[in-house]
Amino acid sequence: MQFIGNISEEGVKEAMEKNKEIKKAQEELEYLSGDEEARRIAELREKAIRDEITNLEGARAEGEARGKAEGEIIGEKNKSLEIAKKMKEENIPMEQIEKITGLTKKEIENL
Numbered sequence: 001m002q003f004i005g006n007i008s009e010e011g012v013k014e015a016m017e018k019n020k021e022i023k024k025a026q027e028e029l030e031y032l033s034g035d036e037e038a039r040r041i042a043e044l045r046e047k048a049i050r051d052e053i054t055n056l057e058g059a060r061a062e063g064e065a066r067g068k069a070e071g072e073i074i075g076e077k078n079k080s081l082e083i084a085k086k087m088k089e090e091n092i093p094m095e096q097i098e099k100i101t102g103l104t105k106k107e108i109e110n111l
Helices: 009-018 020-034 036-089 094-101 105-109
Strands: none
Touching: 036 094, 036 105, 094 105
């Protein structure tokens, strides 16, 4: 709190009594300011946390893209099956249904 504004030491103590997060931040600041190795470890820990968040966000975006692509493929397949079923009901020859829908003879027969 002291480095944020012109707050007296008493003001900081009062804030620390009222808010545990401020107290923890002040204690950590005091600890880290005095020990260069501890400061370096804390910086590395923060970097590792940021890197992990970045990796998770990237993996999530990749998973969403993959899921969307797979969903589109499944949607196209279902549409082809629907069209083939209607064509079959209209007694269109199997070879034409295969050619138009891209489905196999077995897939069409199973409709």
